[in-house]
Amino acid sequence: MNRLLKPIFVEAISNNAFRLMVARYSVATGSKEHIDSLVKGKKVVVFMKGTPDAPRCGFSNAVVQILNFHGVKNYSAHDVLADENLRKGIKDYTNWPTIPQVFIGGEFVGGCDIMLELHKNGELIEELKKVDIRSTLLDQENENTKG
Template sequence: MSDVQQRIDDLVKNNRVVLFMKGNAQFPMCGFSGRAVQILKACGVTDLKTFNVLEDEEVRQGIKEYANWPTIPQLYIGGEFVGGSDIMMEMYESGELQQALGGQ
């Protein structure tokens, strides 16, 4: 495992809810990242860890390989890859996301 993959792995495994995004929860830098944050807020997530990929080019590229997923944002819950903002919205609308988050 490369250094960047190890760093990503540590972030994913050491935080219950991690969102790799453009910008941060207070100031998203793209519409998809903003929507992802709003969905998680609507679910009542209080322990969200965000990682701004715009500040780290290695992670910005590495996260795409880590999950074999080409786009950002990427959500991880309990060390498992969930998906991007479209998948998050579908899961939110069906109640699956709230369930995955443990009904906080």
């Protein structure tokens, strides 16, 4: 069973000296706490089948391609096929039945269909701006208007 270990620091007095003892507790993958730790404070997070370099379904591949098209390089990706608890947990967390699932700025955006729609209507550029990511499409538009 996969577990995420987090240290807790406890001060203890022994022989008139302070010692730092490390206790550990575990949080199950797929739990609300675990998923919070994966998405909160991150610019872009994708829960997908496979990895960005090797997507294992067409919908996950489409999300990767959309992000690539906008020049989003440094995002956090989690392969739900590698952990059934994470796969079930993310669906419960968002109340969204399908994978992939995309978060921007810690907020759930949606799956492949939503990402495709945001890309088509230009709203993805605005969503990325909110987390200080400049879409490379803006640079391409500038180049096209110069020429």
